[in-house]
Amino acid sequence: TVSLADPTKSEGNLKVTLELPFGTVTGNMQVLATDYDNFAIAFSCRTFFGRSMKHGWILTRKQQLEGDDKTKVESLVDAALADISSKGGPKKSDFMRTCQKYC
Numbered sequence: 205t206v207s208l209a210d211p212t213k214s215e216g217n218l219k220v221t222l223e224l225p226f227g228t229v230t231g232n233m234q235v236l237a238t239d240y241d242n243f244a245i246a247f248s249c250r251t252f253f254g255r256s257m258k259h260g261w262i263l264t265r266k267q268q269l270e271g272d273d274k275t276k277v278e279s280l281v282d283a284a285l286a287d288i289s290s291k292g293g294p295k296k297s298d299f300m301r302t303c304q305k306y307c
Contacts, residue, residue: 205220205221206218206219206220206221206233207219207221209232216234216235216236216238217232217233217234217235218232218233218234218235218246219231219232219233220232220233220248231248231250232248232249232250233246233247233248234246234247234248236280236284237280239273239276241265242264242265242266242269242273243262243263243264243265243269243273243276243277244261244262244263245260245261245262245263245277245280245281245284246260246261246263247259247260247261248260258294260294260299262277262281267304267305268304281296282296
């Protein structure tokens, strides 16, 4: 389940609740960029069993981004990662592609 973290504000801070076999997990997710039709770039940082976990997603309506949408997303991600990796944050090589075949 996804809802606005603060319903009184129009911003990309979301509250995400997942029902998992071992219980309910709730966390925050920030939408960093979106074109509202084809893609959203999201980030989450939380502590889980005493360990810091950071996740980034490129969410798309199609299995594969193509053309201008792909170029725009890659440009946004590259610029953001260049900035945060220079400050000790994750680098592009810290991420892995997830296969979306058969989804």
